[in-house]
Amino acid sequence: MGRMQDKLAIVTGAANGLGEAIALRLGAEGARLALFDIDSAGLERIAATLRGQGAQVLALPGDVTEETVVQQGFARIAAECGAIDVLVNNVGGSRNQRIWEMSAEAWDFTIRLNLRSAFLCTRAVLPGMMERKSGAIVCMSSGAKEGTPWSAAHSGAAAYSAAKAGIHGFIRDVAWEVAPYGIRINAVAPGPIETDRTRAVFAExxxxxxxSPKRMVPMARAGQPREIADAVLYLASEEASYVTGVTLDVAGGR
Ligand SMILES: NC(=O)c1ccc[n+]([C@@H]2O[C@H](COP(=O)([O-])OP(=O)(O)OC[C@H]3O[C@@H](n4cnc5c(N)ncnc54)[C@H](O)[C@@H]3O)[C@@H](O)[C@H]2O)c1
Incomplete structure (x- = not known):
C-alpha cells in the first residue's frame, strides 16, 4: 500500500518542473490525480506517463488564475473523481524586472500568478473538505519569501519575493480558519531547484x-525536484497530522 493509496490529489502546474515531480511522486504512492496546467501538450505528456504507471488521471488544461476555469475544473473533478483529499497549489513564477523599471503589468502578473491561483483553488476545494472534516493543502512558497540575493542581483525579483512571502501569510491565516474542520494547510519553500527551466539560469x-546559489547555499548545490516532491508528500500525508500553518524550507540550509 502506498502512502497516498486511493487518495484524490490535485496538483496545479503539473506539466513541468516541480509540479511534474510532485504528481509523479504522489502517483507512485498510489494517489489518483487531477492535474491542472496551462500547457495542454505538456499536461497530456505527464498524464500519459502516469497512466502508463497505473495511476488514474484527469487532465484539466487551463489558466488557474481565471475564476471560471477553476470553478469549472473543480466541478468536473467532483463529478468525475469524487471527494478531494489533497490540493497542491504549485503554480507560480515571475516576470523579473528591476524595481525602478518594473511595469505595473509585470507586478500584477507575478502577484496574480502566485497568489490568486492559490486563493482560487483553495477556496474551491474547501467546502468539500469542510463537509468531510478532512483534507490537506500544500502551497508553494520559495526561499524568496525572505529575498534571494542571487535573484535580486541577477534580474530584480521583488514582486516574486513579495508574492512568496504572501503565501506564508496566507497559509498562516487559513490554517487557523480551517483547523476546526480537520483540515491542514502548509507550504514548502524551495531553494534553487534544478529544472529544465532553471538549469541554464543557475549556471549563468x-x-x-x-x-550566486552555489556560493550562498550551505550545501553548495542546487536541489533536485524529487527533494521538493518528498517534502510535499510528507506535508500532504498522515505523517504530518499535527503540522499546520508551517512553511518548510527545503533549501540546502539557507
Ligand atoms: N524551480 C525553483 O528553483 C523554484 C524555487 C522556489 C520556488 N519555486 C516555485 O515552485 C513552483 C514550481 O516552479 P517550477 O520551477 O517548477 O516552475 P515551471 O515554470 O517550470 O513550471 C510551472 C508550471 O505551471 C504551469 N503554469 C504557469 N502558469 C499557469 C497558469 N496560469 N495556470 C495553470 N498552469 C500554469 C506551467 O505551464 C508549468 O507547467 C512555483 O510556484 C515556483 O515559484 C521554484
Missing amino acids: MNATLEH
Whole structure:
C-alpha cells in the first residue's frame, strides 16, 4: 500500500518542473490525480506517463488564475473523481524586472500568478473538505519569501519575493480558519531547484555573480525536484497530522 493509496490529489502546474515531480511522486504512492496546467501538450505528456504507471488521471488544461476555469475544473473533478483529499497549489513564477523599471503589468502578473491561483483553488476545494472534516493543502512558497540575493542581483525579483512571502501569510491565516474542520494547510519553500527551466539560469548566475546559489547555499548545490516532491508528500500525508500553518524550507540550509 502506498502512502497516498486511493487518495484524490490535485496538483496545479503539473506539466513541468516541480509540479511534474510532485504528481509523479504522489502517483507512485498510489494517489489518483487531477492535474491542472496551462500547457495542454505538456499536461497530456505527464498524464500519459502516469497512466502508463497505473495511476488514474484527469487532465484539466487551463489558466488557474481565471475564476471560471477553476470553478469549472473543480466541478468536473467532483463529478468525475469524487471527494478531494489533497490540493497542491504549485503554480507560480515571475516576470523579473528591476524595481525602478518594473511595469505595473509585470507586478500584477507575478502577484496574480502566485497568489490568486492559490486563493482560487483553495477556496474551491474547501467546502468539500469542510463537509468531510478532512483534507490537506500544500502551497508553494520559495526561499524568496525572505529575498534571494542571487535573484535580486541577477534580474530584480521583488514582486516574486513579495508574492512568496504572501503565501506564508496566507497559509498562516487559513490554517487557523480551517483547523476546526480537520483540515491542514502548509507550504514548502524551495531553494534553487534544478529544472529544465532553471538549469541554464543557475549556471549563468554561478559563473557571473558573487552572491550566486552555489556560493550562498550551505550545501553548495542546487536541489533536485524529487527533494521538493518528498517534502510535499510528507506535508500532504498522515505523517504530518499535527503540522499546520508551517512553511518548510527545503533549501540546502539557507
Ligand atoms: N524551480 C525553483 O528553483 C523554484 C524555487 C522556489 C520556488 N519555486 C516555485 O515552485 C513552483 C514550481 O516552479 P517550477 O520551477 O517548477 O516552475 P515551471 O515554470 O517550470 O513550471 C510551472 C508550471 O505551471 C504551469 N503554469 C504557469 N502558469 C499557469 C497558469 N496560469 N495556470 C495553470 N498552469 C500554469 C506551467 O505551464 C508549468 O507547467 C512555483 O510556484 C515556483 O515559484 C521554484
